[in-house]
């Protein structure tokens with residue numbers, strides 16, 4: 344008899360001896376209570392790798408109902424899911440079927456399914472702000488709303504305590520993320536099916552002959568992301584100045600948080616948006632489906648995307664000396680950044696390797712290499 348899937352979560356078989364990149368641990372309860380030492384730790388994490396573990400965040404109770412919602416959604420037949428596929432126009436909300444995004448310049452396909460729900464829709468339900476969703480999501484919108492609300496509060500709190508550290512007046516960042524302003528903030532439940540399961544796709548072959556990624560190397564688009572797993576590895580970071588991808592060890596009760604592009608840009612690149620990717624989990628976990636769940640906090644679409652130099656001398660000084668900030672495309676908004684990045688990853692929009700290059704955000708800055716990022720590279 345096949346054991347029900349839920350009995351194999353959380354997984355506890357991530358290999359003990361696999362070398363992993365260590366991350367600083369931040370205690371959210373302490374940050375929230377104003378503990379300056381803990382805020383120092385958060386500041387350190389966001390200015391160094393831009394990734395950290397977050398504990399005592401209060402989202403724990405909301406994650407399993409989200410995974411259940413994801414499973415029931417991905418179990419729907421394609422006829423029910425495809426009308427809600429995110430499409431090729433640069434919208435992230437909706438279902439994303441595996442194989443419809445590229446993962447690299449060569450044009451390899453991604454191997455994961457997403458069900459993304461816009462914060463705008465979750466909070467306004469039953470009103471529709473961005474789009475409608477598959478039946479299961481609608482039936483369980485209470486679950487999504489609770490997850491979105493709780494996660495959004497956590498990330499808004501982290502964003503607020505970081506403000507004074509970079510000389511920004513109180514409320515500057517919150518004003519770019521006002522509730523009711525349409526934004527790219529969203530929840531995302533991710534499934535990489537096990538071999539033989541519905542919707543499974545094998546990874547392609549990368550340019551170097553190694554297997555391609557399940558989710559290609561990228562930086563996140565928004566301010567902060569918060570990721571929950573169910574004990575499966577597969578998330579990797581490329582630490583700045585290195586060329587070896589390193590696993591992040593899943594730790595029970597700890598979310599993995601990271602800075603995204605818009606926080607990096609608003610801060611004049613004081614805060615770092617680090618490149619990461621997803622590969623099949625290490626054996627023996629690779630025989631099992633891999634589940635993850637993210638909440639992305641992103642600015643209102645209409646907000647300009649440029650260093651907040653007129654609000655902080657520290658930001659201005661950093662932006663003026665940082666080549667990545669100097670190379671930023673002019674006239675971007677948070678919405679144009681998000682839309683370009685999402686649309687140009689879609690297989691249907693691919694013309695060649697230049698399309699992948701044009702989908703990039705701060706990846707080259709993350710690698711400390713930034714000739715003209717955000718636009719195609721010559722050659």
Ligand SMILES: O=C(O)CCC(=O)C(=O)O
Nearest residue numbers: 533563570578621635637
């Ligand atoms: O599934 C993961 O571990 C990470 C997902 C991710 O990086 C993303 O969706 O942006």
Ligand SMILES: [Fe+2]
Nearest residue numbers: 561562563619
């Ligand atoms: Fe990501």
